[in-house]
Amino acid sequence: xxxxxxxxxxxxxxxxxxxxxxxxxxxxxxxxxxxxxxxxxxxxxxxxxxxxxxxxxxxxxxxxxxxxxxxxxxxxxxxxxxxxxxxxxxxxxxxxxxxxxxxxxxxxxxxxxxxxxxxxxxxxxxxxxxxxxxxxxxxxxxxxxxxxxxxxxxxxxxxxxxxxxxxxxxxx
Amino acid sequence: xxxxxxxxxxxxxxxxxxxxxxxxxxxxxxxxxxxxxxxxxxxxxxxxxxxxxxxxxxxxxxxxxxxxxxxxxxxxxxxxxxxxxxxxxxxxxxxxxxxxxxxxxxxxxxxxxxxxxxxxxxxxxxxxxxxxxxxxxxxxxxxxxxxxxxxxxxxxxxxxxxxxxxxxxxxxxxxxxxxxxxxxxxxxxxxxxxxxxxxxxxxxxxxxxxxxxxxxxxxxxxxxxxxxxxxxxxxxxxxxxxxxxxxxxxxxxxxxxxxxxxxxxxxxxxxxxxxxxxxxxxxxxxxxxxxxxxxxxxxxxxxxxxxxxxxxxxxxxxxxxxxxxxxxxxxxxxxxxxxxxxxxxxxxxxxxxxxxxxxxxxxxxxxxxxxxxxxxxxxxxxxxxxxxxxxxxxxxxxxxxxxxxxxxxxxxxxxxxxx
Numbered sequence: 365x366x367x368x369x370x371x372x373x374x375x376x377x378x379x380x381x382x383x384x385x386x387x388x389x390x391x392x393x394x395x396x397x398x399x400x401x402x403x404x405x406x407x408x409x410x411x412x413x414x415x416x417x418x419x420x421x422x423x424x425x426x427x428x429x430x431x432x433x434x435x436x437x438x439x440x441x442x443x444x445x446x447x448x449x450x451x452x453x454x455x456x457x458x459x460x461x462x463x464x465x466x467x468x469x470x471x472x473x474x475x476x477x478x479x480x481x482x483x484x485x486x487x488x489x490x491x492x493x494x495x496x497x498x499x500x501x502x503x504x505x506x507x508x509x510x511x512x513x514x515x516x517x518x519x520x521x522x523x524x525x526x527x528x529x530x531x532x533x534x535x536x
Numbered sequence: 537x538x539x540x541x542x543x544x545x546x547x548x549x550x551x552x553x554x555x556x557x558x559x560x561x562x563x564x565x566x567x568x569x570x571x572x573x574x575x576x577x578x579x580x581x582x583x584x585x586x587x588x589x590x591x592x593x594x595x596x597x598x599x600x601x602x603x604x605x606x607x608x609x610x611x612x613x614x615x616x617x618x619x620x621x622x623x624x625x626x627x628x629x630x631x632x633x634x635x636x637x638x639x640x641x642x643x644x645x646x647x648x649x650x651x652x653x654x655x656x657x658x659x660x661x662x663x664x665x666x667x668x669x670x671x672x673x674x675x676x677x678x679x680x681x682x683x684x685x686x687x688x689x690x691x692x693x694x695x696x697x698x699x700x701x702x703x704x705x706x707x708x709x710x711x712x713x714x715x716x717x718x719x720x721x722x723x724x725x726x727x728x729x730x731x732x733x734x735x736x737x738x739x740x741x742x743x744x745x746x747x748x749x750x751x752x753x754x755x756x757x758x759x760x761x762x763x764x765x766x767x768x769x770x771x772x773x774x775x776x777x778x779x780x781x782x783x784x785x786x787x788x789x790x791x792x793x794x795x796x797x798x799x800x801x802x803x804x805x806x807x808x809x810x811x812x813x814x815x816x817x818x819x820x821x822x823x824x825x826x827x828x829x830x831x832x833x834x835x836x837x838x839x840x841x842x843x844x845x846x847x848x849x850x851x852x853x854x855x856x857x858x859x860x861x862x863x864x865x866x867x868x869x870x871x872x873x874x875x876x877x878x879x880x881x882x883x884x885x886x887x888x889x890x891x892x893x894x895x896x897x898x899x900x901x902x903x904x905x906x907x908x909x910x911x912x913x914x915x916x917x918x919x920x921x922x923x924x925x926x927x928x929x930x931x932x933x934x935x936x937x938x939x940x941x942x943x944x945x946x947x948x949x950x951x952x953x954x955x
Contacts, residue, residue, distance in 0.1 A: 383808035384801060387595065394592070394778040398771050416774075421586035423595065427812025428556075430805070436813045437554035440865050440910055444552040459553050466561045473579040500583045507557075 368516035375429060375506055375513075382426035386419045410488050418486065421496045425503030432510045435527035452523050456515070463511040467504040474501035538831040541566035541824060555870045556813070559820025566827055573830075581823040585815065589774055590696060594814060596777035597687045599807035601643030603784035604755055605652045606803065608792040613638055613755050614656060616748040619740050626728025627735065628664045629674055632657050633720040636678040638752075640685030640713065641759030642784075644692075645810070646868075646905055649682040650675055650913040654920040662921070665733055669927030673906075675917040676928065677935035678720055680902035683868075684713030684895075686759050687780070689814070690868055690902070692773065694894040696818075697876035702773040703766035708891045708953040710763075712899060712946055719938040727934065754787050814869050821873035834878045838885050848886045852947050855879060856900055860940075863904020867912060871901050892946070892953045899943050906932065 397412035431437055444455055478497035485492055514527065544565040548558035564578045585591065604610055617635040621627040635653050643649055654675050661671040683690050686706035695702045727733075740748075758780065765776050788795035828834065845851050859879075862871050876897065883893040906914040908929060918928045946952050 379808075380805055383805055387599070387804045387808060390592065391596070391599075391778055391781055394596075394775055395782050398775045398779060416589065416592055417587050420592055421583065423808060424586050424812060424815045427595075427808035427810075428816045429812070431809045431812040431816070434809065436809055437556050437816060438813075438867060438912070439552045439554040439558070440549050441552050442865075442909060443550050455552065459551055462548070462551075462553065462561065463557060466557075466564060469575070470560070470564065470579055470582070473576050474583070477576050477579050477583070496583055496586060497579070499586070500579060 365516060365520045368513040368520075371509055372433065372513045375510060376433060379426035379430045379506070382422050383430070386423040386426070390416055390419055390423065414486050414488050414491075418489070418491060418495065421499035422502075425499050425506070428503055429506040429510060432507055433527060449523070453518060456518055456523055460511040460515040460518075464508045467508040467511070471501050471504035471508065474498070474504060537566050537570040538828055538833050540569045541827055545824070549865075554816075555867065556816030556820045559817065559824050559870070559874075563820065563823035563827055577826070578823050581826050582819045585819045585822045588696065589772075590692065590702070591815070591818070592774040593687075593692055593702070593777040594689060595807045595811040596774070596781050597644045597689065597692075598648070598810045599803055600758075600777065600780035600784045601639075601645070601648055602803040602806055603781070603788055603795070603800070604642040604758075605639060605648070606799065607788050607794045609752075609755050609787060610639075610652070612748065613752045614653070616745075616752040618657075618660075619745055619748060622735060622739050624725065625735075626724040626726075626733060628661050629666055629670070629728060629733075630721045630724035632661070632671075632674050633678045633681065633717050633724060636681045637685060637713065637717045638756060640682035640688075641762075642755050642780075643682055644687040644689040646679040646682050646902065647912050647916065648810070650679040650916045650920075653679075654917050658917070658920050664735075666728075667927070667931070668921040668923035670727070670931040672914075672917040672921035672923060672928040673931035673935060674720070674724065675920070676906040676911065676913040677932065677939065678717075679913045679917075680899075680905060680939070681713050681717050681720070683898060683902055684709040684716065686710065686762050687777070688898070690872060690898045691894060693814075693818070693869060693872055694876060694898060695773075697873065698880045698890045698894060700890045700894060703763070704891050705894050706763060706766060708895055708955075709898075711952055711955065712895055712942065715945075715952070716899075716939065716942055719942060720935060723934050723938055754783075754791065758783065817867075817870045818873060821870060824874065825877045829877070834881050837878055838882045841882060842885055848888075849948070851882070851886060852888070852896075855882070856896070856943065856947060859897060859900040860903065860907075863901045864907050865910050866904070867910070868898075868901045868905055871904065872897060889950060889954055892950050895953045896943065896947050899939070899946060903936065903939050903943065907936070 393412050393415055397409050401408040444452060447455060474497050478494040478501060481494040481497060482492055541562050545558055545562035548561060564575060567573050567575050567578055614635055617638060618631040621631040621634050636649055639649055658671045658675060662668055686709060688709055691705040691709055692702055695705055762776055765771050766773060771779060841851060845854060880890060905912050914928060918925055
């Protein structure tokens with residue numbers, strides 16, 4: 365249980381950090397570009413076209429992982445609501461198992477894509493475009509880990525604790 | 537492959553797998569089943585959606601809304617709306633409608649609207665003598681006005697599917713939004729008059745009301761300058777969203793002095809989470825959409841509908857019925873993203889303007905947000921009102937019928953959206 369909570373805390377801290385850093389960077393960059401377009405003779409900042417494409421995948425995957433921890437991704441609970449307490453526990457384990465297997469496979473596929481596209485670089489900043497696939501890979505890995513931690517919590521304390529109590533409580 | 541994709545998605549939905557995950561996994565299962573396509577296609581489609589520049593508008597409109605609604609400006613706005621509406625019969629009740637309309641100008645999400653306004657308005661309305669179910673029904677339905685008044689997250693999503701300009705969609709949403717607000721205010725007045733609900737407490741003077749209006753002006757002005765900036769090409773929708781954040785930060789720091797690092801940090805993280813929720817659905821639906829297009833499903837669907845139903849009016853009616861049914865179990869973004877790629881070509885084959893279709897889809901699926909069995913704003917409002925789902929649903933019908941009437945008007949009267 366302690367290990368699962370530790371992993372959860374680590375995921376939360378990492379994702380909060382990514383969201384904050386990329387979010388602020390995107391705000392400054394895009395707002396600066398609007399001002400620059402009307403002030404500079406060049407008509408804007410060259411990197412302002414490229415950097416959002418590089419940063420946005422990281423912002424998104426961090427948001428998806430935090431939402432997964434907080435139970436933000438909604439589903440149709442019609443069948444779940446009709447099950448007894450034992451049935452619900454088994455269903456949650458089954459769902460988590462599906463998520464773990466699927467996202468581990470997609471994690472591997474994203475890594476392969478990143479490897480294949482390593483030689484492609486962005487025109488202005490010369491940064492490998494594969495870093496975007498690495499973001500997707502990280503997202504898949506974090507989702508698989510979050511599902512595994514959820515199952516550990518269900519085993520130890522019951523289905524009520526399938527999500528972390530709040531993404532805020534475990535944050536820095 | 538499309539059959540396996542649909543089947544896998546339905547099974548995953550029944551197993552209570554979240555919709556976004558369900559679409560990603562169903563796409564992977566379909567590719568594995570087919571065997572002719574590499575599984576990398578799914579990962580590639582997930583990544584592709586993160587490269588969309590217009591999509592960047594989503595987190596920033598969410599952040600701007602959160603910064604404005606969570607601070608003093610939000611409270612000033614709410615006080616202004618309630619003090620203004622209290623003067624009329626059923627005014628406490630219709631404050632929800634007016635507040636949803638003005639908050640629609642800073643937020644872009646019905647869920648954010650009901651979560652932010654519900655805890656303030658519903659307890660106050662209950663204390664004023666209105667039944668909990670009615671307060672909840674009014675809150676759940678009025679939240680949808682938020683997604684018609686610019687900025688609107690669902691309209692941005694629709695622009696991504698259809699390629700229609702965000703500015704045109706935002707402009708087209710204003711009149712339907714105001715019409716919906718007008719009809720809901722009338723319903724609040726009519727219900728209160730019929731049941732004899734009386735005003736509780738005193739009203740403030742005209743001078744004080746004017747002072748509140750002046751203090752609320754920066755928020756009331758936001759949808760106006762958003763439309764002006766987009767209409768005259770001052771900035772792209774994404775840049776306008778970022779400027780809305782800068783505007784909110786500047787107002788909160790310089791004018792209202794209520795923004796510190798901790799609140800900004802939480803607002804940013806919440807915007808990240810809200811973006812994550814929507815983006816997973818977008819990424820999943822892109823993977824599913826790619827496979828359906830690969831199988832030529834949208835084209836075959838259009839051909840089948842055109843051959844089966846000859847009358848365009850009936851096709852439009854059928855589209856609305858399908859969306860109303862789909863909107864009941866499915867949330868708005870996944871339903872919009874799943875059916876948009878199928879309905880856009882169908883609408884084009886009928887000569888329907890894509891802007892009008894966008895409003896039809898968003899209003900229709902917006903109704904789905906508060907219809908059982910799965911209604912996000914319905915659940916939020918009911919839990920805030922501390923009443924049963926039955927009580928809320930019983931009070932919901934007049935609002936539902938008014939919204940459906942408006943939907944039919946939007947469907948068959950193009951002038952309401954293409955002005």
